[in-house]
Amino acid sequence: MKQIFSGVYKKGNNLYTKGKNLEEWNPYKSKPAAAILNGLQNFLVKKGQKILYLGAAHGTTISHFSNIVGEKGIIYGVEVSDKIILKLIDKVRKKKNIVPILEDARFPENYGWIGKVDLVYEDIAQRDQVQILKRNKVFLKEKGIILIALKAKAIDSVREVKEIYREVIEELSKDFEIIETIDLEPYEHDHLFIVGRMK
Ligand SMILES: C[S@@+](CC[C@H](N)C(=O)[O-])C[C@H]1O[C@@H](n2cnc3c(N)ncnc32)[C@H](O)[C@@H]1O
Numbered sequence: 001m002k003q004i005f006s007g008v009y010k011k012g013n014n015l016y017t018k019g020k021n022l023e024e025w026n027p028y029k030s031k032p033a034a035a036i037l038n039g040l041q042n043f044l045v046k047k048g049q050k051i052l053y054l055g056a057a058h059g060t061t062i063s064h065f066s067n068i069v070g071e072k073g074i075i076y077g078v079e080v081s082d083k084i085i086l087k088l089i090d091k092v093r094k095k096k097n098i099v100p101i102l103e104d105a106r107f108p109e110n111y112g113w114i115g116k117v118d119l120v121y122e123d124i125a126q127r128d129q130v131q132i133l134k135r136n137k138v139f140l141k142e143k144g145i146i147l148i149a150l151k152a153k154a155i156d157s158v159r160e161v162k163e164i165y166r167e168v169i170e171e172l173s174k175d176f177e178i179i180e181t182i183d184l185e186p187y188e189h190d191h192l193f194i195v196g197r198m199k
Helices: 032-037 059-069 082-092 108-114 129-139 161-172
Strands: 001-007 008-011 014-018 023-024 050-054 076-078 100-101 115-121 139-152 177-182 190-197
Touching: 001 129, 008 032, 023 032, 023 059, 032 059, 032 161, 032 190, 050 059, 050 129, 059 082, 059 100, 076 082, 076 108, 076 139, 076 161, 082 139, 082 161, 108 129, 115 161, 129 139, 129 161, 139 161
Parallel strands: 050 076, 050 115, 076 100, 115 139
Antiparallel strands: 001 008, 008 014, 014 023, 139 190, 177 190
């Protein structure tokens, strides 16, 4: 077993993070795991970070982020669906560093109390996912990091995926230095994982 990033381990082609025990990180269920197995060089989630997580869903990926940031870190998980957040709360009950927030990420003013964060992660399959991310940049510390699991087909189900990727990168480049992008095939179709830093 080899540590390949802060708190991320690899054995053969399997990834793990470590909570109380080693937990397998499935690339078919979690996009950052897919990005890492596809060769991502800059996975910038680290021990002790404060993270804003948009689109927390049932808690699969946020649980692994929780293992990585450890007890000195904290993750605010925003989820808009009241049914889904109940499952999230149930899953992460034992993780002391996750704060589930039932809110629409389009309205960051509703959770402004979280203060500044080191990193914003977005995995929201909505047409306006780029605009939502940009609204949430108010939380980033100077030179703060963004990670996005971009779903092209949610933006436009007809147009060429590569054209959508190009436009999104151009739009994000106004505010962020794009550090790396990586396609998530074969784990997820039509998804691009993007790593950036506030300019
Ligand atoms: C693709 S799933 C996220 C999967 C999750 N990140 C994981 O890897 O475990 C997208 C989630 O975003 C939520 N969502 C969609 N629009 C949202 C919004 N405007 N604000 C907050 N959450 C939203 C959905 O309810 C859904 O649970």
